[in-house]
Amino acid sequence: MSRTPEPSTSVPRPLKLAEQALSRLGVSGRALIIFAPAVWLTIFFLVPLAVVFGISLSTKQFGRPPYSNLLTFGEAGTVQLTLHLSNFVKLFSDSLYVNAYINSIKIAAIATLIALALGYPMAYFIARASDRWRNVLLMLVILPFWTSFLLRVYALTGFMRGNGVINNFLGLFGIEPLIMMQTDFAVYVGIVYTYLPFMILPLYTNLVKLDGTLLEASADLGARPLRTFLAITLPLSVPGIIAGTMLVFIPAIGEFVIPSLLGGPGTLMIGRVLWDEFFSNTNWPRAAAVAIAMLIVVVVPIMLMQRAQSATVER
Amino acid sequence: MRKGPFLPTAAILGFAFLYAPIISLVIFSFNENRLVTVWSGFSVKWYGELLADPQILGAAGLSLQIAFASASLALVLGTLMAIALVRFRRFRGRTMLAGMISAPLVMPDVITGLSLLLLFVAMESLIGWPAGRGTMTIIIAHTTFCMAYVFVVVQSRLVDMDISLEEAAMDLGATPFRVFVDITLPIIAPALISGWLLGFTLSLDDLVISSFVSGPGSSTLPMVIFSKIKLGVSPDVNALASIIIGVVALGVGIATLLQLRGQKNPVGASASEIM
Amino acid sequence: MSKQPLIAADTRPWRDPAAKPFVRINNVTKKFADVAAVSDVSLEIYQGELFCLLGGSGSGKSTLLRMLAGFETPTAGTIEIDGQDMTAVPPYSRPVNMMFQSYALFPHMNVEQNIAYGLKRENIASTEVGQRVNELLALVKLAEYGKRKPHQLSGGQRQRVALARALAKRPKLLLLDEPLGALDKKLREETQFELVKIQETLGVTFIVVTHDQEEAMSLATRIGVMNQGEIAQIGEPTDIYEFPNSRFVANFIGSANMFEGVVTEDESDHIMIDSPEAGCAIYVDHGVDCAPAQRLWWAIRPEKILLTRDRPDGVANITRGLVDDIGYLGDTSVYQVVLDSGKKVRVTKANTMRGDLEAIKWDERVYLSWAGNAGSVLTA
Numbered sequence: 001m002s003r004t005p006e007p008s009t010s011v012p013r014p015l016k017l018a019e020q021a022l023s024r025l026g027v028s029g030r031a032l033i034i035f036a037p038a039v040w041l042t043i044f045f046l047v048p049l050a051v052v053f054g055i056s057l058s059t060k061q062f063g064r065p066p067y068s069n070l071l072t073f074g075e076a077g078t079v080q081l082t083l084h085l086s087n088f089v090k091l092f093s094d095s096l097y098v099n100a101y102i103n104s105i106k107i108a109a110i111a112t113l114i115a116l117a118l119g120y121p122m123a124y125f126i127a128r129a130s131d132r133w134r135n136v137l138l139m140l141v142i143l144p145f146w147t148s149f150l151l152r153v154y155a156l157t158g159f160m161r162g163n164g165v166i167n168n169f170l171g172l173f174g175i176e177p178l179i180m181m182q183t184d185f186a187v188y189v190g191i192v193y194t195y196l197p198f199m200i201l202p203l204y205t206n207l208v209k210l211d212g213t214l215l216e217a218s219a220d221l222g223a224r225p226l227r228t229f230l231a232i233t234l235p236l237s238v239p240g241i242i243a244g245t246m247l248v249f250i251p252a253i254g255e256f257v258i259p260s261l262l263g264g265p266g267t268l269m270i271g272r273v274l275w276d277e278f279f280s281n282t283n284w285p286r287a288a289a290v291a292i293a294m295l296i297v298v299v300v301p302i303m304l305m306q307r308a309q310s311a312t313v314e315r
Numbered sequence: 316m317r318k319g320p321f322l323p324t325a326a327i328l329g330f331a332f333l334y335a336p337i338i339s340l341v342i343f344s345f346n347e348n349r350l351v352t353v354w355s356g357f358s359v360k361w362y363g364e365l366l367a368d369p370q371i372l373g374a375a376g377l378s379l380q381i382a383f384a385s386a387s388l389a390l391v392l393g394t395l396m397a398i399a400l401v402r403f404r405r406f407r408g409r410t411m412l413a414g415m416i417s418a419p420l421v422m423p424d425v426i427t428g429l430s431l432l433l434l435f436v437a438m439e440s441l442i443g444w445p446a447g448r449g450t451m452t453i454i455i456a457h458t459t460f461c462m463a464y465v466f467v468v469v470q471s472r473l474v475d476m477d478i479s480l481e482e483a484a485m486d487l488g489a490t491p492f493r494v495f496v497d498i499t500l501p502i503i504a505p506a507l508i509s510g511w512l513l514g515f516t517l518s519l520d521d522l523v524i525s526s527f528v529s530g531p532g533s534s535t536l537p538m539v540i541f542s543k544i545k546l547g548v549s550p551d552v553n554a555l556a557s558i559i560i561g562v563v564a565l566g567v568g569i570a571t572l573l574q575l576r577g578q579k580n581p582v583g584a585s586a587s588e589i590m
Numbered sequence: 591m592s593k594q595p596l597i598a599a600d601t602r603p604w605r606d607p608a609a610k611p612f613v614r615i616n617n618v619t620k621k622f623a624d625v626a627a628v629s630d631v632s633l634e635i636y637q638g639e640l641f642c643l644l645g646g647s648g649s650g651k652s653t654l655l656r657m658l659a660g661f662e663t664p665t666a667g668t669i670e671i672d673g674q675d676m677t678a679v680p681p682y683s684r685p686v687n688m689m690f691q692s693y694a695l696f697p698h699m700n701v702e703q704n705i706a707y708g709l710k711r712e713n714i715a716s717t718e719v720g721q722r723v724n725e726l727l728a729l730v731k732l733a734e735y736g737k738r739k740p741h742q743l744s745g746g747q748r749q750r751v752a753l754a755r756a757l758a759k760r761p762k763l764l765l766l767d768e769p770l771g772a773l774d775k776k777l778r779e780e781t782q783f784e785l786v787k788i789q790e791t792l793g794v795t796f797i798v799v800t801h802d803q804e805e806a807m808s809l810a811t812r813i814g815v816m817n818q819g820e821i822a823q824i825g826e827p828t829d830i831y832e833f834p835n836s837r838f839v840a841n842f843i844g845s846a847n848m849f850e851g852v853v854t855e856d857e858s859d860h861i862m863i864d865s866p867e868a869g870c871a872i873y874v875d876h877g878v879d880c881a882p883a884q885r886l887w888w889a890i891r892p893e894k895i896l897l898t899r900d901r902p903d904g905v906a907n908i909t910r911g912l913v914d915d916i917g918y919l920g921d922t923s924v925y926q927v928v929l930d931s932g933k934k935v936r937v938t939k940a941n942t943m944r945g946d947l948e949a950i951k952w953d954e955r956v957y958l959s960w961a962g963n964a965g966s967v968l969t970a
């Protein structure tokens with residue numbers, strides 16, 4: 001942009017008009033900016049959650065839509081509100097749901113820990129690499145992040161299936177093929193594989209800011225590298241650890257694609273249960289109840305994330 | 316600091332883990348054999364088959380349209396939101412809005428998809444809009460979660476931006492609107508580009524939400540791929556995946572090169588800003 | 591030599607009760623939440639002045655400047671510029687321009703575009719804009735750099751672009767926020783004189799915010815010392831240094847030896863202060879507005895005390911001490927002398943002779959003496 005100074009009379013007309021229109025609005029220009037996204041989020045984020053809650057108190061019926069109305073209008077202008085708690089009762093009484101919740105949390109937690117154990121040294125290595133290498137390595141982490149999630153899961157199936165790459169490789173040494181697909185193991189691998197960049201990037205952003213002189217000071221005061229790591233690096237990287245684990249843990253709980261493509265029929269995860277309730281059983285109210293219960297499970301970690309988020313906005 | 320062998324080993328293993336499946340997938344997309352993992356000779360026939368498949372091409376076209384529309388809409392809304400939350404320190408509902416905008420970032424897809432579908436169904440029976448589900452409802456759904464990503468990227472750029480630049484322009488006689496057009500917009504442009512690209516990519520990639528809110532005849536590319544994978548081996552999906560990976564690698568590679576040449580890298584910057 | 595225009599530094603309008611101030615700050619208070627950043631400040635600044643607001647961080651000097659520019663609105667009080675109430679005028683309509691501490695050069699515009707930005711907001715014909723930009727580039731000696739982007743300039747060059755941009759609209763009042771703060775020491779001293787020269791040539795009124803007292807002393811026609819949101823003292827640099835009105839100002843500007851004492855003799859032409867710390871009764875050769883037997887403070891600058899081996903004659907005040915430490919600074923030496931009371935006193939002595947063998951050394955018993963008008967009596 002190397003324009004030479006020009007008189008403002010040559011400003012495009014629409015710009016001028018918009019400017020006049022906005023300045024005539026005065027303070028309300030500000031309200032306009034807030035208004036559009038606020039209305040959008042209210043209608044398409046907040047209200048839907050309320051609708052889900054409402055429908056979770058309804059029951060399945062045949063027809064369109066496939067659920068009963070909460071409000072029914074009687075003969076003499078009476079309005080009747082019918083709330084069904086049966087869906088929520090079912091969530092607790094049917095071991096399918098309880099097991100699915102417990103299993104989801106377990107799988108998500110274990111996969112998150114594995115991702116942390118694998119991602120931390122990688123993030124640390126990238127953060128300590130020379131400037132030139134750092135950019136290349138960072139690109140290598142970000143690249144999968146921009147590649148299709150679904151296709152990466154698909155790539156794993158080609159890798160782990162009975163006659164897949166791993167088993168072909170093992171076959172060269174005469175090792176019997178391993179059964180990896182359709183197991184919980186495959187789900188762990190899938191979650192770690194697809195969410196690893198989400199773990200590495202926040203850890204990296206944290207670790208790269210770590211003041212190198214702190215490590216030198218620690219070494220100077222007589223701490224061995226391991227001691228320095230435990231006493232200095234690890235405590236200072238806690239915010240990165242929290243961000244990374246939350247970014248892996250929360251979406252992993254509700255994961256549908258991974259258990260559905262990599263897991264076996266016994267791999268119960270709540271996202272998959274919800275999907276099946278909705279698509280296979282067409283039980284919308286039950287699916288809604290499952291969603292509300294899932295929301296309760298993830299709401300605490302989400303709040304944690306938001307606190308971190310708003311802290312950066314306030315900065 | 317002295318470096319032990321542990322970190323490099325862990326990093327090499329980690330990167331191998333990240334890349335081995337992708338690389339093998341690309342290699343086997345050139346495999347002649349229908350059995351995706353048994354090599355029998357070099358061939359590009361799956362690419363030919365892919366390009367002759369009207370279902371895949373149609374879905375790809377639809378997905379690109381939806382991604383373009385959602386990313387553009389999300390760019391406007393997310394940017395407005397970022398300006399509101401960063402520049403206006405105090406207004407009613409600010410905390411609430413700040414909470415709402417970041418929630419979609421971590422909300423499980425199944426919940427987002429289900430809740431929007433239930434909303435659309437309820438709205439249709441109440442006010443008759445939207446009539447049925449299809450491209451429009453997918454765009455609305457994608458815009459809603461993409462704007463959260465745009466917001467994060469633009470917001471972090473706005474926070475980093477020296478506020479005195481805007482004050483200086485105002486001091487030199489520019490009205491708030493002119494300040495935005497002349498100063499703010501050019502300076503946050505890299506964030507706008509990366510926010511849009513991020514939205515575009517995420518929309519293109521979404522399977523779960525689209526599955527809930529799509530209607531008959533509006534199957535997106537991920538939906539078609541998913542059903543193909545569910546049915547079993549499909550070498551043309553390998554070909555498709557290779558093309559997508561190639562395009563993304565090229566884009567990210569160019570962006571990184573630009574960054575190495577001292578320019579601001581929209582792709583890499585955005586990803587690390589989201590975190 | 592050509593005839594100099596009449597400038598405020600020579601005419602000193604603040605000494606003329608009939609002179610009309612150009613900027614009038616009336617009882618201005620600014621609160622952020624419940625904290626007052628500026629409290630009840632009143633200040634009058636005259637046409638053509640180079641007025642320095644001097645204070646530490648958090649003293650409210652920058653907030654005051656930002657209120658003049660229009661970026662903050664006063665919680666109470668009014669600001670008038672050239673007889674016009676500015677309270678409701680937005681920043682983009684004020685006849686005021688500001689040079690920012692960070693310079694705030696637009697990174698996506700080159701030097702010319704930066705300087706032209708304000709002019710283009712005024713619908714000035716492009717030929718005239720170009721001409722003005724060239725004049726300004728010449729004024730700040732950057733004629734060759736018009737096409738460069740800010741990041742291609744050195745710190746000193748950026749500072750000059752920022753100055754040129756702020757001057758482009760020929761503002762009646764220029765606000766400068768730490769204009770030399772980002773420059774290194776050598777460059778700062780050169781630029782100080784440049785700045786004064788430009789100010790005197792253009793006759794624009796400057797208000798400069800700084801935390802650097804040397805900068806304020808060498809730039810300003812008058813200085814307003816700020817402390818905790820209030821104006822502690824307003825005056826010409828010599829007034830502030832030689833006649834501080836409070837212990838805060840005496841300590842903040844330069845260094846001072848402070849003695850606490852009680853008035854024992856209160857005459858119209860002199861007073862005596864009994865200060866056990868000083869080791870002698872302090873004779874002050876002028877009357878002071880104080881109560882008899884009032885407890886007060888007496889401050890003296892280190893260079894106003896004479897250090898000798900032998901007892902000097904005919905001096906009003908003499909006390910004794912032991913040289914505890916000597917700091918050699920090249921041009922001067924700083925002596926730390928412990929008086930018999932245990933009080934440590936700082937004395938500076940110009941090194942007028944090379945390799946002075948007679949110089950006073952460590953652990954010598956010395957006489958400290960000063961004239962009756964050498965110190966300041968402070969009641970606050």
